[in-house]
Amino acid sequence: MYKPQLFLIVLLCALLFHFSLADVGVAAQYKPPYLPTACWGNDASEFPSSNLFAAAGEGAWDNGAACGRQYKVRCISASTPGTCKADETIQVKIVDRAQTSVSRPSRDGATLVLSTTAFGAIANPSAPSVNIEFIHGLKVAIELKALHYHMGLIDRGGLNSLLNK
Secondary structure, eight states, X not given: OOHHHHHHHHHHHHHHSOXXXXXXXXXXXXXXXXXXXXXXXXXXGGSOTTOOEEEEOHXXXXXXXXXXXXXXXXXXXXXXXXXXXXXXEEEEEEEEEGGGOSSOOSSTTOSEEEEHHHHHHHBOTTOSEEEEEEEEHHHHHHHHHHHHHHTTSSOHHHHHHHHTO
């Protein structure tokens, strides 16, 4: 009986307020050589064929738990106007730790250090770094499932199946 009302309240809130599950940070870039990595040593098979990968900065490294994580990344600003490619979002896979990568980042202290291909997909490649919005792929799925559960769109079994992955 209250589900349609709850749905309307959530919809109204979504229209009035911008909810963001993403974090904000800085992305730098690094160039080849990319091997060996802190995640998989010399195993090149762990690199995505799209060449959209990154090294995790210390804030994202999480004692190595970042290896293999997928992040959606978009450029939101830079010191030079026009650096970001508008409406471009990419998905990168963490394959290394920025602090120990063979190739040094274009800027120290970055949240994510993107491959040249990944960086060029969201920003002008001549920029040393850009401000980014990024989100862990699983975080999005969990948040949406939790919202669906609270709205009564899925049962506890559907929520548990995702959380147990």
